[in-house]
Amino acid sequence: LRFRYFLICTIEFLHFQLHLSNLVFELVLLNRFGISVQLHNGEFHFENHFFLVQICNVGLKAMILLHIAKNEQLLHLEMDDFSVIEDDFKTYDKEFQVDLKSKEEIDLLVFGLEGEEGKLASILMQIHQQPTEEKLSGWFLKLQDELQNVKTFYSSLAKVVSSDRYYRYHELFRHITQKIVCVAAILIFFTQRHLLTRSEAAEILGVAEREENGFHLDLEDYLHAILLSTSEFCRFAVNFATFGHYERVDDIADILGKISAAFRLLNFKSGNLRKHYDTLKYSLNKVEEVKYNLTIRGLRKYSEQEK
Template identity: 40%
Template sequence: MSERILQIFNSFHDFLSNEEELREEIRFNVRDLEKSCRDILMILQNIHNENNLEENIIVSEYCAKARVIFEDVRKSYELLAKAVPKDQYYRFHDHWRFVTQKLCFLASLVIYLEIKVLVTKETVAAMLGVKNNREDGFHLDLEDFLMGLLQLSTELSRFAVNSVTNGDYNRPIEIARFVNELNVGFRLLNFKNDNLRKRFDSLKYSIKKIEEVVYDLSIRGLKPSSCPAAQETE
């Protein structure tokens, strides 16, 4: 082998070695994010437990515990941002895409449980410890944020069912209003993204499931004549 060819392939070897080291560092940080994500999810799943639904103070405690773990999430994203070379965000984006979508869902769920409003992208970015705008560096991708909101609708439909099971008949009405407003917002978007368009179908199923819960309450005479959510919108 000539010296010139040897030099060329040695440079290839160095490049591939450095590339693998970088990907391994990214994977290490993503594993930390995935662990934090699982921990937050385990805490928030307690909202579905029997006898917890009528106690808003208990739900608030779950949200507070989740927020503590979001501190670890911010630290992991900070390390991840340092590891990813400048202007190469989308080259490695697939490594953290799905965990970010899940964390967006969990952040939006925390905000809904706390103050019953739709979280903004800016708020989620702050909770994750990343930038909101692409031009500012390591940021929250819009598609990841929207996918998180669609996961929220699925979780809230389950929450509506479990609320009725546990004797809370106001909450499904509140959830129905919120998810319908979310649906109106998503219908304003022009879905050219296949992943978002497919995931949007889940929102339709969530709405149908929640409407069935509300309808069942109505025919059984259990639907409240008024509730906080209704009074706020009047």
């Protein structure tokens, strides 16, 4: 049914009765209303004020009274040719198959990235277990070498995921991206003494920084990665204190304080990002406790600012 104008429909009554005949459509006209009905090419056209339709379908009879505006042809009944519907759904199936193929290719690339991230996590675990000054430089060089391998996977992702369909498939690779950028943030802090920027992270991955440049590092993914790194920094602070690297504890407390202050400048609209940010205060409090315990035991030196 196609309605060209607004129809006010009132159900007069429904009557059910068993009927063993084949599907029959009957039009019962009320002559006193002067109804004219035209049948042309399988289409019914109704005119004037009222008409009454009686449908008999294997025992079901429904009588519906429709009020139609005067002198207008308002109701057009037409059966679409199934071939048209069939052609449409064949087109939908082709689109579905293309989408399915893209997802399979992305899943394979993400699987490869997860393997690389596992290697990075293994190196981080060894750093946590033996954070000695003699071994740290060697561990960080290994991290740097392993991070070079992820560029190949992101280059392949950029070929599969076009810029206009980036957020259609974004959920498939966003979490692994956050983990890899988190490792990059840790590496940059310990080797270059500053917080990883979004442009630096995009360069490490081998992708664009902004959306208009194609396959890029999503801003929220970058921010989630920075927040993810704060938990690792907190763990490093405890391990550094255990191995007597007290100055590094101060460095970690300083960077966490700056990250916390920086995130306060953001007007959060993402619920997930806000919840993730709430975990930062626990990491910051933990590092402050470590720093306090070292201070009261006389194990750390006061900075010039503290003096």
